[in-house]
Amino acid sequence: MGEDLQRKLQAELDNLKSAQKELQKAISTRQQLDGQLNENEIVKKELDLLPADNKVYKSVGPVLIKTELVEAKQNVSKRIDYITKELKRVDDLIVSLEKKQDTHREACQKFQHQYQQAQVKAALHA
Amino acid sequence: MAQISATEQPHMKQIDLTTLNIPQLSTLKQQLDQELNLFQESLASLKIAQSKFQTSNETLQNFDSNCEGKDILVPLTDSMYVPGKLIDTKDVIIDIGTRYYVEKDIPAAKDYFQRKTKFVTEQMEKIQILGLERSKIRDAIVEIVEMKLQQQQS
Numbered sequence: 627m628g629e630d631l632q633r634k635l636q637a638e639l640d641n642l643k644s645a646q647k648e649l650q651k652a653i654s655t656r657q658q659l660d661g662q663l664n665e666n667e668i669v670k671k672e673l674d675l676l677p678a679d680n681k682v683y684k685s686v687g688p689v690l691i692k693t694e695l696v697e698a699k700q701n702v703s704k705r706i707d708y709i710t711k712e713l714k715r716v717d718d719l720i721v722s723l724e725k726k727q728d729t730h731r732e733a734c735q736k737f738q739h740q741y742q743q744a745q746v747k748a749a750l751h752a
Numbered sequence: 753m754a755q756i757s758a759t760e761q762p763h764m765k766q767i768d769l770t771t772l773n774i775p776q777l778s779t780l781k782q783q784l785d786q787e788l789n790l791f792q793e794s795l796a797s798l799k800i801a802q803s804k805f806q807t808s809n810e811t812l813q814n815f816d817s818n819c820e821g822k823d824i825l826v827p828l829t830d831s832m833y834v835p836g837k838l839i840d841t842k843d844v845i846i847d848i849g850t851r852y853y854v855e856k857d858i859p860a861a862k863d864y865f866q867r868k869t870k871f872v873t874e875q876m877e878k879i880q881i882l883g884l885e886r887s888k889i890r891d892a893i894v895e896i897v898e899m900k901l902q903q904q905q906s
Binding site: 676 | 845849851852855
């Protein structure tokens with residue numbers, strides 16, 4: 627009985643740990659996307675302030691390439707759309723991972739409790 | 753360059769801290785500690801950004817049409833330079849992020865850096881307020897945990 631319970635508890639603990647790891651990964655992806663979104667939005671705001679004939683360059687490796695302002699704006703908007711979609715996806719993922727983590731944590735606590743009770747019982751019988 | 757929103761998340765609700773048990777409180781404290789750490793890091797990087805914008809702005813103060821035609825040394829690598837002459841001192845090219853660069857005249861460039869410095873400073877103030885709030889909650893949690901521990905002992 628005791629050994630069986632201990633094995634279950636160990637398995638649940640492992641599950642909990644891997645769930646936590648996955649969640650951590652998702653959270654750091656989210657933070658990265660959030661940063662990218664902010665940077666793009668700041669750039670968009672800055673581009674919106676410019677007069678239509680302002681010179682704009684895009685850096686590609688070590689050179690600056692001249693671009694049209696309209697094109698730059700479109701590019702940034704497209705990127706913002708994409709990042710927003712990605713953010714939504716990661717947000718959903720985080721919610722589901724959090725739920726998973728909670729289920730595993732509850733199961734862990736339950737087994738731990740049972741295990742302690744079993745030990746107390748064993749100590750009484752001894 | 754993260755923008756900090758001062759608005760609370762919609763799913764946040766008020767919880768009476770005294771109704772939580774000790775493991776819950778310690779998880780909460782851990783979360784707050786992590787958040788506070790993040791705030792410290794953000795503040796540090798904002799500080800760097802702020803000083804970069806300020807330096808750029810100060811550099812522009814000494815940069816005017818008098819500089820036209822002056823000799824400069826252009827760095828080819830960190831330790832090798834070639835001589836050059838300054839032309840077109842009316843305009844500068846500014847990195848506005850995500851690999852985009854725009855050409856601006858000197859007054860517009862100064863305005864840009866001033867706006868950026870102001871923006872970053874505002875973000876720093878917001879984080880400081882948030883951080884203060886969080887550390888207050890954190891202190892409250894520590895106090896309640898101590899109280900609960902004493903209750904258990906007696």
